Every structure is written in C-alpha cells, then in structure tokens.
Amino acid sequence: SSTKYFKFNVEWKSVTRLCHTKPVLTVNGKYPGPTIDVHEGDDVQIKVFNRVSRNTTIHWHGVRQVRTGWADGPAYITQCPIGAGSSYTYKFKVVDQRGTLWWHAHFLWQRASVYGAFIIHSRMPFPFSPPNPIQRNIPPIIFGEWWNHDVELVEKEMMLYGGGPNSSDAYTINGLPGPLYPCSTKDTFIQTVEAGKTYLLRIINAALNDELFFAVANHNLTVVEIDAVYTKPFTTSAIMITPGQTTNVLLTTDQVPHNSTSMFVMAARPYLTSVFPFDNSTTIAFLKYKNTTNNPPMPPYTLPQNLPPMEDTLYATQFSNNLKSLGSQDYPCRVPKKIDKQVVTTISLNLQDCPSNQTCKGYLDKRFYASMNNQSFLSPSTSILESHYHKLNNSLFTSDFPDNPPNVFNYTGVNHVTENMNTKFGTKVLKVPFGTKLEFVLQDTNFLNPENHPIHVHGHNFFIVGRGFGNFDASKDPKGYNLVDPPERNTVAVPVGGWAAIRLIADNPGVWFIHCHLEEHTSWGLAMGFIVKDGEDPSQSVIPPPSDLPPC
Numbered sequence: 001s002s003t004k005y006f007k008f009n010v011e012w013k014s015v016t017r018l019c020h021t022k023p024v025l026t027v028n029g030k031y032p033g034p035t036i037d038v039h040e041g042d043d044v045q046i047k048v049f050n051r052v053s054r055n056t057t058i059h060w061h062g063v064r065q066v067r068t069g070w071a072d073g074p075a076y077i078t079q080c081p082i083g084a085g086s087s088y089t090y091k092f093k094v095v096d097q098r099g100t101l102w103w104h105a106h107f108l109w110q111r112a113s114v115y116g117a118f119i120i121h122s123r124m125p126f127p128f129s130p131p132n133p134i135q136r137n138i139p140p141i142i143f144g145e146w147w148n149h150d151v152e153l154v155e156k157e158m159m160l161y162g163g164g165p166n167s168s169d170a171y172t173i174n175g176l177p178g179p180l181y182p183c184s185t186k187d188t189f190i191q192t193v194e195a196g197k198t199y200l201l202r203i204i205n206a207a208l209n210d211e212l213f214f215a216v217a218n219h220n221l222t223v224v225e226i227d228a229v230y231t232k233p234f235t236t237s238a239i240m241i242t243p244g245q246t247t248n249v250l251l252t253t254d255q256v257p258h259n260s261t262s263m264f265v266m267a268a269r270p271y272l273t274s275v276f277p278f279d280n281s282t283t284i285a286f287l288k289y290k291n292t293t294n295n296p297p298m299p300p301y302t303l304p305q306n307l308p309p310m311e312d313t314l315y316a317t318q319f320s321n322n323l324k325s326l327g328s329q330d331y332p333c334r335v336p337k338k339i340d341k342q343v344v345t346t347i348s349l350n351l352q353d354c355p356s357n358q359t360c361k362g363y364l365d366k367r368f369y370a371s372m373n374n375q376s377f378l379s380p381s382t383s384i385l386e387s388h389y390h391k392l393n394n395s396l397f398t399s400d401f402p403d404n405p406p407n408v409f410n411y412t413g414v415n416h417v418t419e420n421m422n423t424k425f426g427t428k429v430l431k432v433p434f435g436t437k438l439e440f441v442l443q444d445t446n447f448l449n450p451e452n453h454p455i456h457v458h459g460h461n462f463f464i465v466g467r468g469f470g471n472f473d474a475s476k477d478p479k480g481y482n483l484v485d486p487p488e489r490n491t492v493a494v495p496v497g498g499w500a501a502i503r504l505i506a507d508n509p510g511v512w513f514i515h516c517h518l519e520e521h522t523s524w525g526l527a528m529g530f531i532v533k534d535g536e537d538p539s540q541s542v543i544p545p546p547s548d549l550p551p552c
C-alpha cells in the first residue's frame, strides 16, 4: 500500500444548464467533482482548500474511517467547518473495503454540486467471472439535481417557512439533464461501448431529495455490489437507488448494433420524491455502440420499457428483497446473530405551530420539522467529537437519546397528526461501549406523504436483517430476520409506511452521525449522534486531532 495525495480546491464556477447560468460551488472547477481512485489498504490524504467566502467540509461517504473520525467530515459532528481561505487535510486509511463509494460536501446543502465518485480498487481478483472479461474503465454514472435558482436560497426558504423545498428543475446524469429537459439536448451524457463486452457500471445517487429508478433500454443489469460490499449477483431489468447509496452492476452489450438501433436510452426517474408537488421528470443519457455512425435518435425519445413507473412500491420492495451479502469464504457475512442492545426509533416528519407574525408553508398553516423518537436534532455550534475527545463538560450535547419511541405510535392510527406534533429539540446522542452488538429498528411514522427514508450511518456498515410494512411487531417480526446473508450497506431505504431492522457491531470508537439522506429531512432534524466509547479515555482510542483541524 502507499499514500495517495489529492488536492481539492473548493471554488465557484459558472455553469449553464437549461439555459440558466449561475455560479456553482465546485471542486477544482468540475461539476460533478473529480473522481478519487485508490487501492484497498492505501493511505489517503486529501488537502481541501476553501477558496470561497462560505464555510465548507467534505465527507467520504461510506469510508469506514477506523478510529480516524477527524477525517469523516460532517460539520459540527466531527469537525468545525473549513473557513474561507483556510485548508484542512483529510487523512485516513482505506481498510477492508473495495468498490464504489462517493464523497460530498457535508455543510448545509452544498452537496447539491460538491460531489464525486470515490473508487476503491481491490487488490484481489474480482470474485465473479462472467463470460466476457470485465471492462471496468468507464466513468461512473452519478445522479444529481440541478436548480436554476440559487440552492442556498432554496434551503433558506425551506428552513424559514417550514414547507417542502422548491423541487429541482432537473435530475442529472453526470451533471447533465439530457434531452427531455428544455434547452438540454447538447447537455446529454453519452457512453460509448463495444458490442459483445461486459462492463462494470458504477452507479451513485447523489441527488438531494429523491430516490430513483434506473434502467437501460434492452439491457439487463446484474447487481454485484452495493455500498462497496459484494452481493450475490442477481439480474434485474432496473435498479432502485436512494440518495447516499451506490450500486455496481454488470451490463453486457449483447444487442446487435446497426446504424438505426445502436443508441440505447439510459434513464433515471423518481421512485418516491420528498418534495411537493412531485417531480416525475426523467433524466436520460445514451449508451452508444461503437462503429456505428448514428447520432442520438430523434425525438420523441422512448423511455426504456423496463423503467418502473413512479410509486411502484412493489418493484422497489422486490428489488430490495433480492439484495443479499455474497457470504463466500473470502467475503463472509459478519452479521451479529445475537445483540447486546436494541434501539427502536421512529423516523418522521412533525408539525410545529407557526411562530407568531410569521408565515408557515407546511400543512394546516403549521411548519414541518423532522425527528427520530420525536427528537429533532439541533446542530451544535462546535464539534461533538472535539468535546468528547477532550472530555469537555460544555453541555454541547446529551447522551440520552431515547431507546424507544416516547409516544405510542400506530402507523395506521387515527391520531396520527397529534402523535406527530410537538417534537422536542436538542442535540442527543446514543452512547454505547466498544463492541456493542446493536440493533436499530427504524419505524416510519410519517402521517403525511409517507416516504422511503434513506437512513445513513457514519463510521460503520450495517446489515439489513428485516424490513416490513406497517408497525414493527417485536413479538413476531424478529422471527423472520435474515441472519444468514442479509445485505450489508451504509444507507438503508426504510420502506414507506414500514420499518427496517439493521444490526451493526459498534467497533469504531468516536463520534458518528446517523441521519436521513434526504437533505430536507436532515435540515429539519431527522438525525442523531452516535458515540462509540473504548474504555474511559477517548484520547487513547481515537488518533489525536490533526494540528490543522479547523477551529470553531
């Protein structure tokens, strides 16, 4: 292994999409940002220079950060932001992970444009052998969202009025909306391929607020990896991917190309979207077989017949149920069969009375917040990790995140609205001893517009041992858990109006963030802190803070 160095300049760049030009926050002037390529076992050093008059941080989404919490990146959880004109070098080692992850800004909504792929090449042979040698050197497919307006304003309005944010003006593939959007025919991603080969497609959902379906016309996709963990391969006509998730698939170019049919539409559109009115628009790109002369087909473009329609929960559920850990001798599934502790938490949107002399745009003249166990997470003003590491007694946070929902909840109950009123505000963390085998039951109790919340855990992968609709039943549901080959990931789609049970081994000492990866929900407080202790003295279990750690 070796040390890989990267330089990230966070800077403005003028970008035009949909015939709107605006300054966009970027890394190195690229939108989407540069791809990080490393090998398993490498030490990585990424120096981030902040060249704009805004604070910023960068998070390496899904990188385990074993005892290197200082490099994880969420603002006010593991570090204070990198101030204007300053720099900070993220230093960490890539341990026992391989595949596709990604990176993104972790400050306010900056990840709308500050994101890119993080690819970890394995030092071991690929554990699958399709009939053709695998072509792996094609760029990742990254989904995103584009707003014609200033994203900072979209976010500010949402926080002020407490209503759903303005939906984005386009979904994008590699920053390009594609020809179904106004003024965007030239802004279309085209991937050239050769016939008769098998390609490894690395797919990343970097959208802010929308879970997506993705399909390629006339081609099946074989899923081999999710969130940088190998899976039992399964072939599907489309995938579902939430913000935060990554999926590697094999695609075989088995069509017979000729000049009229050698361009195939690749399309992504929402499964469910958390913004209202629902945006059901579609971003498309093309897969172009080489040695054919045709240009992109003329409109109207036909969407792949295999692309599921919006709100196809049956498809989304079947897709998720097909995901299983590989569980081979080389890549065993390490799901804890027994647990030391269970935490049941609701995840929901809440209504709050509107402050007098203000307008609110939530529902019934009230405003939205979001919560876990009716606790809306308030971001502290300095970093929790510093506080924890230096054992500061500054009441920045409290370690009393409730183990169970404070109210009786009933997903189908009539008192839904009142159950979801009056969330409490605070900075609460769950603190557990090193090595705790932990189960979280995540229960969606949204009373309005139920959603498939993508819950992301920092610093740990977890196993999705169970999922279901309606209320979690502690006496029945655990009997149906998969403790043999459950999928391992860092972001789980909690079924709409249902629950997911995840298990993890809390073996990474430090302070971590757990939150919904729909950005609007994180902003409203659908988050919690998670501290893994190792003995009494954190200074012996986490590396000391780097000297260039940004001050608060």
Ligand code: C2O
Binding pocket: 059, 061, 074, 104, 106, 244, 456, 458, 513, 515, 517
């Ligand atoms: Cu992808 Cu807390 O983030």
